[in-house]
Amino acid sequence: MDTKLLSNCTANEVYDTYSNCLSVLNQQDLSADSNLTGISTRLSDRGKVLLHSIGVEKKSEFTSEISALDDIFDSRLICFKKFVDANRHLSDQNKVEKANKIWSKIEANNPYMYKLGYEEQMTQALSLFDDLDDDIFQAAMSELYGVAESYEQTKIAHTKLQTIYRKGQEVKALKEQVVPSNNVKKEILDILNTKLLPYLDILAYNQPDVYGDTYIKIMHYIDLVNTKIRTRRSKAVPDEEVNSEVE
Incomplete structure (x- = not known):
């Protein structure tokens, strides 16, 4: 045969x-x-x-989806930063003071975190959110132009990125085994x-x-x-x- x-x-x-x-x-x-x-x-x-x-x-390890969501998160974070920075240059000193306090937290948590790898970026973003979710900062945001809205959009983008990234890592772990x-x-x-x-x-x-x-x-x-x-x-x-x- x-x-x-x-x-x-x-x-x-x-x-x-x-x-x-x-x-x-x-x-x-x-x-x-x-x-x-x-x-x-x-x-x-x-x-x-x-x-x-x-x-x-x-x-799928969601590579393209993660990349797209990362771009969105980067854009939302930059937008949030720009709104905070814009409020720092207003004539209203009360708003300037509040914006400066928020800006200090941004600087303390790496204002360029969007240049990091996914893991570091998401971890540092969570640290920033932990600081800014405090009632004092939330109250300050509500009095500034565009800050509260852009901050919320940044958090939503982060959650979506983190969710898909974790799914991708779980698939990768299965493939390795x-x-x-x-x-x-x-x-x-x-x-x-x-x-x-x-x-x-x-x-x-x-x-x-x-x-x-x-x-x-x-x-x-x-x-x-x-x-x-x-x-x-x-x-x-x-x-x-x-x-x-x-x-």
């Missing part, structure tokens, strides 16, 4: 092949053959791992090509009435995927290279 699943298949193609092969095997009572039962059990185990790996790897799909793909390829297909070939030859149909159905699914792979690869490489890609 020469036909094997081509090694340059994708993880999704391996999963589809595994799933179809297992479906065919489950149509038959394998209890009388411990070898075939063992192969089927191993395939099932690795297939579940592969599906999980593919699912986790496809999850999951078994890479390419590794599991190779395991399933090995089981199919060196265990299942050769063994089924022997069984189908010796017991065609029992295993003939099972072998034919499984080979059909193998051929379907191989045809897809060869069609894809033939657009980029010579025929001899396409035909040599079996592990």
